[in-house]
Amino acid sequence: METFWEAFKRHGVSRRDFMKFAVTITGMMGLAPTMVPKVVRAMESKPRVPVIWIHGLECTCCSESFIRSATPLASDVVLSMISLEYDDTLSAAAGDAVEEHRKKIMKDYWGNYILAVEGNPPLGEEGMYCIINGKPFVEHLKESAEGAKAIISWGSCASWGCVQAAKPNPTTAVPVHKVITDKPIIKVPGCPPIAEVMTGVIMYMVLFDRIPPLDSQGRPKMFYGNRIHDTCYRRAFFNAGQFVERFDDEAAKKGWCLYKVGCRGPTTYNQCGSMRWYNGLSYPIQSGHGCIGCAEDNFWDNGPFYERLTNIPVPKQESNADKVGAVAAAAAVGGAIVHGIATKIRNSGKKEE
Amino acid sequence: MKEYKRFYIFSPSLRIWHWINFLSIMVLFATGIYIGNPFFIGSQGVEAALVHGQSLTMGLIREVHFIAGYILLASFIFRMLIALIDGRDRLFIPKVWKSEFWSRLGETLQEYALVKDSSEGSLQIRNPLARTAYFLVYIAILFMIITGFGMYGMSDPSGFWASIFGWVVWSLGGEFPTHMWHHWVAWLIILFAIVHVYLVIREDFTKKTGEVSSMFNGYKFFKKEPADLKELK
Numbered sequence: 001m002e003t004f005w006e007a008f009k010r011h012g013v014s015r016r017d018f019m020k021f022a023v024t025i026t027g028m029m030g031l032a033p034t035m036v037p038k039v040v041r042a043m044e045s046k047p048r049v050p051v052i053w054i055h056g057l058e059c060t061c062c063s064e065s066f067i068r069s070a071t072p073l074a075s076d077v078v079l080s081m082i083s084l085e086y087d088d089t090l091s092a093a094a095g096d097a098v099e100e101h102r103k104k105i106m107k108d109y110w111g112n113y114i115l116a117v118e119g120n121p122p123l124g125e126e127g128m129y130c131i132i133n134g135k136p137f138v139e140h141l142k143e144s145a146e147g148a149k150a151i152i153s154w155g156s157c158a159s160w161g162c163v164q165a166a167k168p169n170p171t172t173a174v175p176v177h178k179v180i181t182d183k184p185i186i187k188v189p190g191c192p193p194i195a196e197v198m199t200g201v202i203m204y205m206v207l208f209d210r211i212p213p214l215d216s217q218g219r220p221k222m223f224y225g226n227r228i229h230d231t232c233y234r235r236a237f238f239n240a241g242q243f244v245e246r247f248d249d250e251a252a253k254k255g256w257c258l259y260k261v262g263c264r265g266p267t268t269y270n271q272c273g274s275m276r277w278y279n280g281l282s283y284p285i286q287s288g289h290g291c292i293g294c295a296e297d298n299f300w301d302n303g304p305f306y307e308r309l310t311n312i313p314v315p316k317q318e319s320n321a322d323k324v325g326a327v328a329a330a331a332a333v334g335g336a337i338v339h340g341i342a343t344k345i346r347n348s349g350k351k352e353e
Numbered sequence: 354m355k356e357y358k359r360f361y362i363f364s365p366s367l368r369i370w371h372w373i374n375f376l377s378i379m380v381l382f383a384t385g386i387y388i389g390n391p392f393f394i395g396s397q398g399v400e401a402a403l404v405h406g407q408s409l410t411m412g413l414i415r416e417v418h419f420i421a422g423y424i425l426l427a428s429f430i431f432r433m434l435i436a437l438i439d440g441r442d443r444l445f446i447p448k449v450w451k452s453e454f455w456s457r458l459g460e461t462l463q464e465y466a467l468v469k470d471s472s473e474g475s476l477q478i479r480n481p482l483a484r485t486a487y488f489l490v491y492i493a494i495l496f497m498i499i500t501g502f503g504m505y506g507m508s509d510p511s512g513f514w515a516s517i518f519g520w521v522v523w524s525l526g527g528e529f530p531t532h533m534w535h536h537w538v539a540w541l542i543i544l545f546a547i548v549h550v551y552l553v554i555r556e557d558f559t560k561k562t563g564e565v566s567s568m569f570n571g572y573k574f575f576k577k578e579p580a581d582l583k584e585l586k
Contacts, residue, residue, distance in 0.1 A: 215510055217523060227528075230508050239412035241391055260391065267528035269510075297527045309389060310533055321533065322390060325540030332544050336551035339465075340558075346467045347559055 004043040004081055018043075021072065028071055029200050030222030042207040049206040050105055050113040053087040054144055056137040057130045057164050057173050058119025062155040063089055065192035069199040070279035077199050082206055085113070088132070099133050106147050114205060115148035117141065120157045121179055122164070122171035129171040138179060150184045150211050151176060152201065156294060159187035159219075166300035177218070184211050187218040191294035194275055197223045219269070228291050229265040231273030234258070252288060262306040263290030270295040357574040360582065362478055362567055366435045367442050370428055371568055377425040378494075378542060384418040385539055422501050429494060441585050444479045445487040453580070454481045465552075476579040483552075490545050493538050500535045504528065 002010070008018050022040045026033065055063075067074045067090075078084045086102040088094070093101070105113060119137075122129040127136025145151060153176045156162035164173040177185050188201055201220055204212045212220040229235065237243070237257040244251045244258050259266070265273070268291055272283040284291055290306070293299040302310060309320035363371075391411050435442045448454045458481040463469040465482075503521040506514025507528065525531045556564040563574045 216519070221511070225510055227508065239410060239415075241409075241411035241414075243391060264529060267532060269528075293529060296529065298530075302527075302529045309536065321536045321540060322386065325537075325543070328540065328544055329547060332547040336547065340551065340555060342467055343555060343559060347470060 003045060003047055007048065007081075008043075021076075024071055025200075025203055028196055029204050039207055042209075046207060046209060048081065048083045050085045050109045051082045051116055051202075052085055052102060052105060052113055052144055052148075053090075053116040053118065054132070054137075054140060055087075055089055056117065056119030056121050056132075056141065056157070057171065058155070058157045060089060060118070061192040062118045062157075062198070063087075065190075065195045066154075066198045067195075068278065069195035071196055072199055072203070074195070074199065077202060082114075082202060102144070106144065110147040112149055113147065114150055114152060114202075115144050115183075116152045116154055116202075117158045117176050118154040120161060120165070120173050120175055122173045123179075124170070124172035129173075141176070141179060145180045145183055148183055150186065150205065151180060152205075153177070153185055153187045153189075153218075154198065155193055156189045156191045156296075156299070159189040160297040160299075162191055163300050166298075185218055186211055186214065186220060189219065189224070189295040189297075190270055191299075193295070194223075194271055194277060196275055197271055223271050223275075224269045224295070226269065226271075226273070227266060228268050228270055228273045228285070231271075232265050232285055233273070234285060247288070255288070258285060258288075258290040260308055261290055262304065262308055264293030264296070264299070264302075264305070265291040268293040268296050268299075355576045357561070357576055358578075359572050359574055360478070360579070361571055362441075362573045362585070363571040364435065364439060364441050365571065366431070368568055368571060370432050370435070373424065373428045374432070374494075377421045377428065378546070380421040381418060381425060381497075382539055382543055384414050384421065385536075387414050388418060389536055419505060422498070422505070425494070426498050426502070429498060432491075444584065445484060445491060447481060447484040447488050457481045457580075458485075476575050476577060477581050478573065478579050478585070479581065486545065486549070490542065493542050493545070496538055497535065497542070500525070500531050500538075504531055504535065 005018065008021075013021075019040065022043060023033075023036055026036050026039045031039070069077065072081070078090070084090070085105040086098060088098065091098055119130075121127060121136075121138035121141050123138060127138040130137040132140045153159045157164065157173075158176045161169075161173055161175050164171060165175070177187075186201060186205075188198060190197070197220075200223065201212060204220070212222065215221050215224060217224075229238070232238075234255065234257050237255075238259055242251065242254075242256045243260040244256050245260060246252070247261060257263070263285065265285060272285070272291070276283045276286070292305045293302065296302075304310070307320070309322065388411070391414075432442075436445070457477065460469065461480040461482040499518050499521045502514050503518035506512060506516075506518055507522055509515060510519060522528050522531045525534055553564050556562060561574065563572060567573045
């Protein structure tokens with residue numbers, strides 16, 4: 001395989017533009033400027049890495065996000081940086097031809113290719129809820145993972161389970177790490193993940209030939225190290241106690257904090273607050289809608305999205321912890337008074353010894 | 354009329370701990386309820402970036418919550434240390450492995466169910482039901498400390514607090530469920546406090562043991578030696 005620099009030259013990229021590109025991606029990967037020479041060196045010497053990208057039970061929003069990456073352009077990543085050998089959604093070829101190619105790549109680069117998984121395998125009915133190339137996706141996944149150097153779990157589906165694994169999970173969809181246990185797995189959660197985060201993870205892996213530093217949950221630290229709340233530009237309103245109460249009130253127009261209308265920013269780890277979306281244009285909170293926590297495990301079951309406290313199951317009515325707690329406390333006080341009076345009656349007429 | 358005798362029960366360190374614990378829990382609960390459902394306290398019309406320190410803001414109330422949390426942590430460690438050092442301060446351990454525990458538990462339950470008269474049954478410094486309740490409350494406080502500092506620390510996931518308590522966030526299924534658990538258990542502690550205050554006052558009224566004042570001066574009053582007094586020696 002040719003190196004990145006060779007591939008760039010082939011595409012007619014000047015040395016100056018190549019250097020600019022190296023500086024930009026160093027920043028996008030969250031690395032210090034002192035790392036620029038290392039990035040350049042890697043791009044001049046490292047061969048491009050073959051990637052097999054498979055799709056399970058998913059909505060393709062990860063791919064949709066990925067192809068909108070601006071820095072670097074997804075086309076640059078796909079055509080110049082990695083060698084995307086198999087992707088049943090993006091590739092021109094289809095059917096048996098592309099499946100044969102996948103097997104050939106797996107054989108030729110055994111132990112060296114990266115497996116990117118979008119979506120997850122449903123285990124119910126022996127995997128019959130998702131069929132790829134005539135076989136259950138779970139088998140497709142196991143087969144493709146066998147010779148992989150590492151696995152990237154794209155999006156909340158592959159990382160956590162996401163919508164299809166929400167209660168009651170009719171297809172028994174499980175995240176990739178429940179099926180593949182003997183390979184390093186990089187989780188890139190989000191529904192979808194931010195485009196530049198996706199390309200950033202790939203660039204890190206191909207440039208440095210190792211998986212990025214991961215947190216205890218298996219997510220790259222440089223992209224999932226902060227809560228959205230801690231990087232949110234509306235944080236000042238939170239600290240000041242200035243909150244949107246309803247989506248049509250004056251506070252919403254002024255752009256105050258969305259905490260009270262259910263924003264999950266305080267409990268969600270992602271880069272939305274700093275990298276933002278569409279080449280840094282905006283993100284949900286900036287557009288006036290609270291975060292729904294899509295990059296978190298079980299986010300779909302942690303509703304309702306527009307309330308700060310979730311309901312707790314009290315029959316036949318909407319109740320949160322504060323309401324139930326206040327009622328229980330009042331009942332406890334009332335019970336104490338009644339019990340006290342009953343004690344008094346029970347012990348009455350008794351003489352002091 | 355038989356004379357009451359005075360028995361020294363609670364050490365000064367235990368009494369000081371009890372009131373520090375009480376104060377910090379009250380502050381934590383009040384500020385915690387505010388944080389869960391904040392509202393304006395007169396900070397309208399002020400530039401958000403400058404409002405901190407001008408009045409009771411979310412930022413200030415959270416800071417009070419965190420300071421009280423540190424005090425709760427310190428006092429909890431102190432409580433465990435004095436329990437290690439002095440047998441007098443180990444009365445919160447339910448001795449479920451002893452048969453008296455279960456017979457006395459039955460007695461106390463019958464007394465509270467008003468089946469038995471309050472003057473019947475054996476005298477105890479601390480009945481098994483109370484021991485069980487205190488033990489569970491210590492666990493609840495520990496849970497609040499762990500979840501609280503877990504959430505507090507995760508603003509810096511590679512920092513000190515996250516390295517000690519960060520695991521709890523993931524074992525409860527993520528940070529959002531952790532917030533909810535923190536909220537629910539806070540209410541359980543308040544429910545305990547209500548029942549606790551009632552039963553202490555009730556004990557004082559029915560048995561005249563000086564239960565309420567014992568947490569100030571350390572002494573309880575009994576006509577004969579209570580059955581579990583030997584634990585203090």
